[in-house]
Amino acid sequence: MEELHTYQYTPKDFKSDQEVRWCPGCGDHAVLNSVQKALSELGIPKEKFAFISGIGCSSRFPYYMDTYGFHGIHGRAAAIATGVKTANPGLSVWNITGDGDALAIGGNHFIHAIRRNIDINIILFNNEIYGLTKGQYSPTSNKGLVTKTSPYGTVEEPFSVGELVIGAKGRFFARTFDGNVSLSTEIYIEAAKHKGTSVVEVLQNCVIFNDGIHNEVLGKDFRDDRTIILKHGGPMIFGKGNDKGLILDGLKLKVVKIGDNGVKEKDLLIHDACEINPGIQYMLANMRYPDYPVALGVIRNVPGNTYENDVEEQIKAIREKSNIKCMDDLLMSGSTWEVE
Amino acid sequence: MTKKSQVIEREEVVIRFSGDSGDGMQLTGTLFSDTAALFGNDLSTFPDYPAEIRAPQGTVGGVSGFQVHLGRSEINTPGDHADVLVAMNPAAIKANARWIKPGGTIIFDRDNFTEKNIEKAGYVKDPVAEEKLESYNIIAAPVTSMVKEALKDFGLDPKSVLRTKNMFALGMVYWMFDRKLKYTEQYFEKKFANKPGIAEANKVALRAGYYYAETIEALSPVIRIEPAQIAKGTYRNITGNTATAWGFIAAAEKAGLNLFVGSYPITPATGILEELAARKDLGVKSFQAEDEIAGICTALGASFAGNLAVTSTSGPGLALKSEAIGLAVMAELPVVIVDVQRGGPSTGLPTKTEQADLMQALFGRNGESPVVVIAASTPSDCFDFAFEAAKIALERMTPVLFLTDGYLANGSEPWKIPKMEDLPEIKPPYADRNEKPYLPYKRDCETLARYWAIPGTPGLEHRIGGLEKTMKGTVSYIPENHEQMVRFRAEKVEKAADVIPDLRVTGKESGDLLLVGWGGSSGYGMTAVKELQTEGYKVSFARLNYINPLPKNVREVFGKFKRIAVAELNLGQMAGYLRMKFGEFNYYQINKVQGLPFTVKEIKDKCKIILEGR
Numbered sequence: 001m002e003e004l005h006t007y008q009y010t011p012k013d014f015k016s017d018q019e020v021r022w023c024p025g026c027g028d029h030a031v032l033n034s035v036q037k038a039l040s041e042l043g044i045p046k047e048k049f050a051f052i053s054g055i056g057c058s059s060r061f062p063y064y065m066d067t068y069g070f071h072g073i074h075g076r077a078a079a080i081a082t083g084v085k086t087a088n089p090g091l092s093v094w095n096i097t098g099d100g101d102a103l104a105i106g107g108n109h110f111i112h113a114i115r116r117n118i119d120i121n122i123i124l125f126n127n128e129i130y131g132l133t134k135g136q137y138s139p140t141s142n143k144g145l146v147t148k149t150s151p152y153g154t155v156e157e158p159f160s161v162g163e164l165v166i167g168a169k170g171r172f173f174a175r176t177f178d179g180n181v182s183l184s185t186e187i188y189i190e191a192a193k194h195k196g197t198s199v200v201e202v203l204q205n206c207v208i209f210n211d212g213i214h215n216e217v218l219g220k221d222f223r224d225d226r227t228i229i230l231k232h233g234g235p236m237i238f239g240k241g242n243d244k245g246l247i248l249d250g251l252k253l254k255v256v257k258i259g260d261n262g263v264k265e266k267d268l269l270i271h272d273a274c275e276i277n278p279g280i281q282y283m284l285a286n287m288r289y290p291d292y293p294v295a296l297g298v299i300r301n302v303p304g305n306t307y308e309n310d311v312e313e314q315i316k317a318i319r320e321k322s323n324i325k326c327m328d329d330l331l332m333s334g335s336t337w338e339v340e
Numbered sequence: 341m342t343k344k345s346q347v348i349e350r351e352e353v354v355i356r357f358s359g360d361s362g363d364g365m366q367l368t369g370t371l372f373s374d375t376a377a378l379f380g381n382d383l384s385t386f387p388d389y390p391a392e393i394r395a396p397q398g399t400v401g402g403v404s405g406f407q408v409h410l411g412r413s414e415i416n417t418p419g420d421h422a423d424v425l426v427a428m429n430p431a432a433i434k435a436n437a438r439w440i441k442p443g444g445t446i447i448f449d450r451d452n453f454t455e456k457n458i459e460k461a462g463y464v465k466d467p468v469a470e471e472k473l474e475s476y477n478i479i480a481a482p483v484t485s486m487v488k489e490a491l492k493d494f495g496l497d498p499k500s501v502l503r504t505k506n507m508f509a510l511g512m513v514y515w516m517f518d519r520k521l522k523y524t525e526q527y528f529e530k531k532f533a534n535k536p537g538i539a540e541a542n543k544v545a546l547r548a549g550y551y552y553a554e555t556i557e558a559l560s561p562v563i564r565i566e567p568a569q570i571a572k573g574t575y576r577n578i579t580g581n582t583a584t585a586w587g588f589i590a591a592a593e594k595a596g597l598n599l600f601v602g603s604y605p606i607t608p609a610t611g612i613l614e615e616l617a618a619r620k621d622l623g624v625k626s627f628q629a630e631d632e633i634a635g636i637c638t639a640l641g642a643s644f645a646g647n648l649a650v651t652s653t654s655g656p657g658l659a660l661k662s663e664a665i666g667l668a669v670m671a672e673l674p675v676v677i678v679d680v681q682r683g684g685p686s687t688g689l690p691t692k693t694e695q696a697d698l699m700q701a702l703f704g705r706n707g708e709s710p711v712v713v714i715a716a717s718t719p720s721d722c723f724d725f726a727f728e729a730a731k732i733a734l735e736r737m738t739p740v741l742f743l744t745d746g747y748l749a750n751g752s753e754p755w756k757i758p759k760m761e762d763l764p765e766i767k768p769p770y771a772d773r774n775e776k777p778y779l780p781y782k783r784d785c786e787t788l789a790r791y792w793a794i795p796g797t798p799g800l801e802h803r804i805g806g807l808e809k810t811m812k813g814t815v816s817y818i819p820e821n822h823e824q825m826v827r828f829r830a831e832k833v834e835k836a837a838d839v840i841p842d843l844r845v846t847g848k849e850s851g852d853l854l855l856v857g858w859g860g861s862s863g864y865g866m867t868a869v870k871e872l873q874t875e876g877y878k879v880s881f882a883r884l885n886y887i888n889p890l891p892k893n894v895r896e897v898f899g900k901f902k903r904i905a906v907a908e909l910n911l912g913q914m915a916g917y918l919r920m921k922f923g924e925f926n927y928y929q930i931n932k933v934q935g936l937p938f939t940v941k942e943i944k945d946k947c948k949i950i951l952e953g954r
Contacts, residue, residue: 016803018814047798052641055806062803063815068795070644071805072637073667079634083641083649084795086625087600091645091795109637112630315620322621327593330586330622331757335523336576337378339567339756 007045011036014046016066027178027204028057031125032064034181035094038188039067044092051094052081054101057132057206058125061096075106078113081120082307089308092192093120100130103139103159111168117196118307123188124161124199127206128213135209147209161201162285162299166278171302172198173285175295177218178205183229183296190298196306203294217289226289230297232273235265236284238293245269246292253283255292273301346561347518352411353565354419355513357506358436359428360397361390361404364506368426369406370752372510375523376410377577377754380567383410384719384863386418386937387750391607391690398460403435412566416718416863418751420939424516426509428452428483430461437471445477445559447512449505451484479558483508483549490548491541500538504545511549516559521546573756580719580748580860581611583755584652584678587726589622592648594727595734595766600647602627602638604657607690608746609680612652632660636677640664643673644804646794648730652678654746655697656687659704665739666705669829671804672781672790674733674740674768676726677711681745681859683935692935693747695859696910701741702888702917708826710833712736713888715743715859720755722748725885727763732836734768737789743887745860745909747937768792771800780804780813781825788832837889843897847873847880853951854901855930858884858914861938865907868943877951884914890921898925905930905950907943 014036022028039049049067053059055074062069068091072080081095095113102110102124113120129147130136136149140161144153165173172194176184184202191198203214217226228238228246236246237258245268246253256263275281281300287293324330357369366387373385388405395402409419421441427433427448440446446468453467463470468478483505490508491501507524514521525543532539553559578586592599601624603613617626625647629635636651643649653661658679668675681697683689701713714729716722722744729742771778771793780802781790793800807815808822816822845854846866857865862883869881882897884890898904905928906915915927930946932938 045798047796047801050645050795062805065803067801068644069801069803069805070641070671071803071807072640073663073806076633076637076664079629079637080641080644082634083600083602083627083638083643084645085641086627086638087598087642087647087649088645088794088796108630109634112634311625315623315625318620319623324619324621326760327586327590327622328760330589330619331576331760332574334576335374335378336574336757337380338574339380339570339572 007043009040009046011040014039014066016064018063020064021060022057023208025207026057027127027206028061028125030178030181031123031184031202031204032061034184035123035188036065037181037185038192041185041189042092042192048090048092049094050084050091051096052077052084053096054106055132056098056101058096058098059101075101075104076109077101078106078109078120078122082113082116082118085118085120086308086311089312095120095122097122098125099128099138099140103161103164111164114165114168114170114197114199116307117169117171117304119195119197121188121191121198122200124201125204126161126201127204127210129206129210131206131209160286161199163282165199166282166285166300170199171196171300171304172298173201173281173300174198174298175201175203175285177203177214177296179218187298190301194301194303196304217294226293227296228293230271230273230284230295230299232271232298232301234271235268236271237265237268253287253292273298276302347564348561350563350565351413352409352415353424353517353563354407354409354422355424355426356405356407356422356436356439357426357509358403358405358432359506360431361392361402362394362397363404363428364503365404365406365428368506368510369408371524371527372513373408373752374577375514375519376408377575378523379519381410381412381565382415382568382570383408383753384415384418385752386747389691398429398431398457400431400434400461403431405436410565412568414568416867417937417940420941424513426513428505428509430458430463430467433467433471434461434463437473440476443476445479446473447479447481447509447558449483449509450480451482477559479556481512481552486548486552487545490544494537494541496537496541500541504542507542507545508549508552511546512553512558515550515553516562518562518564521550571756575754575756577752578720578723578755579611579750579752580716580722580744581609581680581750582615583720583722584716584726584742584744585612585615585619587723588616588648588650588676588730589619589624590723590760590763591727591730591766593760594763595648595730595768597646597648598623598625600625600627600639600642600649601651602629602635602642602649603652604629604632604635606632606654606657608682608749609652609654609657609678611749612678612680632657633664636661636664636675639675640668640671640673643675644795646792648734649674650676650678650730652680654680654682655684655700658697658700662705665711666707666709667806668739669705669709669711670806672737672829674737676729676733676740676742678726678742678744680749681743689935691746693745693860693937694910694933694935695745695861695908696913696933697743698887698910698913698917701743708830710830710888712738712740712833712836713743714740715885715887716748717859717862717883717885719748719751719753723755731764731766732839734766735789736787736832736836737769737792738833738836743859748860770794773797773799778802779811781809781811783828787835788828834889837892840886840889840891842893843882843884843891845880845882845897848878849880850900851878851880852901853877853879853903853905853947854898855879855881855943855947856884856904856906856914856918857881858887858908861907861909864938864940864943867940868947871940872944872947877947879947879951887917895922898922903928903950905947907938909933909938
């Protein structure tokens with residue numbers, strides 16, 4: 001990776017002169033810091049970054065980045081980002097979105113961007129609530145959640161982001177949470193390096209309208225026991241004392257305690273993010289507390305052809321074959337006749 | 341090739357090919373038109389087909405038609421009524437009886453006039469008698485049995501044999517109008533280069549029809565239409581959709597930019613996306629989006645990234661794109677939105693023409709959201725106005741809404757091929773890399789266009805978006821700033837009038853009546869006015885292609901006429917817009933909303949009523 005580091009940046013180089021207007025204590029601040037840190041380590045010239053967002057709290061993100069940025073309209077950032085990347089494949093394109101923006105109003109663009117495997121990096125801030133409109137349930141809110149538009153509790157099943165990504169033929173899915181800057185930074189770098197659509201779900205806290213929604217899992221005292229950080233090639237091990245792990249029991253994952261019933265560390269599953277068959281990754285992405293720990297880290301990372309590259313290749317191939325090299329050639333092609 | 345007892349020359353003729361949607365009528369009409377164009381006639385065509393790909397066979401709903409009007413002088417419309425109708429089945433008679441000139445010729449496939457088909461078309465027994473067409477030149481040709489006979493030794497399956505029926509009919513028409521078969525034969529040789537049997541079968545059917553017509557003297561005398569006196573140069577036939585696509589490719593080449601099209605298939609605009617998708621050899625990036633919204637949003641992304649970006653759609657799609665067009669207004673990005681208008685509202689009449697999206701184009705967005713609106717008026721000038729739309733968008737940093745319609749999109753006419761060197765330059769206002777800091781909403785003093793900074797350029801990093809902002813791009817809720825920005829955006833669009841040509845009048849610059857037309861229906865208005873002038877009326881015609889902003893001299897032009905009438909295929913949207921802009925004039929309206937073009941006669945009759953003060 002040495003040759004990439006021809007550009008020396010610090011996170012500060014990516015801070016714009018705009019005052020950050022998220023609520024004090026909002027998880028978004030930490031995400032911004034992690035992304036700025038990741039960008040400074042990527043070795044990509046600053047002018048190559050384009051941040052595209054939709055509407056929502058998280059979508060203010062581009063204003064705070066000293067890069068090219070486009071704050072779009074609700075739900076459409078994935079489509080705008082697709083246009084940016086297709087038109088100008090040399091750019092590093094980032095799509096900042098939230099659970100409402102990406103999965104409700106923008107659901108169609110989200111799945112189709114993933115299906116095409118266009119090389120954009122989608123950071124999905126999941127706070128399971130609509131914040132900017134002041135507290136209505138979102139497509140990731142748990143069934144039963146009481147909000148302003150569900151005063152008696154929602155009767156809807158939520159989306160699981162990872163399940164949707166894999167269902168849409170996604171090749172990169174990772175999960176992190178706002179408070180863990182080093183894990184997040186590492187994941188954003190992996191996402192940037194992945195050729196194709198990368199989706200990073202950030203479990204993010206809305207201090208005003210859904211405060212503590214992820215606390216049951218991410219609370220400091222028990223976080224290590226209720227989450228598992230997956231490393232490609234490493235054992236699926238977790239717990240305060242690294243005393244728990246995952247094994248395959250029939251067709252299901254099972255949490256085991258190392259030492260119990262003779263289970264040893266070497267019996268644990270090894271995480272393979274690059275496996276094209278998503279079976280295990282799908283189960284990992286869908287693990288929910290209290291039955292399982294919630295999976296963090298890069299869950300799926302499978303290389304493949306990218307949309308914009310295939311477009312370029314096709315144009316190149318057709319150009320070589322065709323006799324039509326410029327507009328005048330096209331105008332004179334086919335049936336024409338002279339009037340004298 | 342033939343012995344022709346009698347040949348007379350005529351100024352013009354209108355022919356309509358009509359049959360089931362599977363009968364190949366569009367191809368038949370196109371081949372006839374191409375032959376006429378190669379011969380040197382001026383012409384105009386009107387394909388008229390149902391939305392259903394294969395509606396129930398033999399029903400009126402499934403009738404597909406193609407009308408061509410050719411002449412030895414300038415032709416501006418596909419003609420009101422047909423001199424010759426080719427009807428492949430009884431339903432084609434039902435659908436077209438009222439569009440045949442009294443005493444005209446009707447060729448039909450007698451073998452297809454079975455009891456069942458006659459009933460399906462809604463007749464009792466005898467379509468000719470029931471439509472009171474006995475006095476017409478009726479040619480009941482046994483088309484089906486003749487092609488079966490002609491191709492009996494070809495070893496083709498029955499379906500393939502029947503598929504050549506349209507060529508038999510075409511051969512007959514070629515004889516009646518003294519045309520050569522060469523171009524059509526070459527078409528089949530090329531098209532079926534790998535299936536010489538099929539190519540030969542079509543050629544044999546074509547010749548069989550030709551000789552059959554000769555044997556029975558299908559038309560006496562035979563009609564010849566000499567080539568038109570048209571400007572020297574190289575010509576080709578072109579449809580509005582192809583011309584639109586090519587106008588954008590030409591603009592991209594002139595501007596030195598890559599062309600990006602983001603579109604979702606929709607009738608009757610799909611041809612634009614299809615043509616652009618085929619032009620990979622010229623580097624066009626075509627993106628078939630997941631929906632209409634993604635069509636324009638990818639285009640906006642491509643525009644932000646430095647491409648000439650366009651999106652093509654029809655009315656319902658334009659409705660879906662509204663919010664994103666507003667974003668383009670706010671972000672001040674160059675983008676061209678093509679709306680190929682069709683019958684509405686809602687799904688309406690997808691394959692039929694109408695001009696009822698004008699108000700949607702002008703005002704169909706939230707907030708003060710002006711865009712430049714341009715309309716084409718003939719199939720071939722779609723090229724010029726698509727080019728112009730792109731030029732204005734790029735040089736003025738604004739979305740441009742380009743209106744065509746179903747009639748222009750599928751209609752075709754001969755077109756004198758332009759040379760790229762003769763087209764004007766396109767120079768977008770690029771940001772200066774050395775001028776720091778770059779302010780995304782700093783404006784050119786003359787045009788009020790902001791400067792375009794392309795991502796990837798060092799030092800010009802900036803943010804744009806849908807929120808109101810200051811010159812620096814900072815989000816701002818300051819009341820005075822918002823009003824200033826709203827006014828800037830409106831004035832920027834108004835200033836495009838500096839570069840658009842004056843409104844010209846066909847005929848005298850003053851008189852009793854000025855007929856105003858726009859878009860695809862203006863050829864009818866133009867023809868009507870020319871005929872009225874010949875009849876001695878003091879009538880002139882003006883065609884509006886630039887709709888927002890309007891040409892600067894509109895008031896002056898209008899002021900010289902006693903009366904003004906606006907002819908359009910809607911309930912009076914342009915008339916209403918003109919009332920808003922120039923309220924001092926009274927506007928008569930000539931309107932039609934049947935999914936069909938005007939007829940010249942309709943416009944003439946209405947003009948006479950207006951002129952006589954009835």
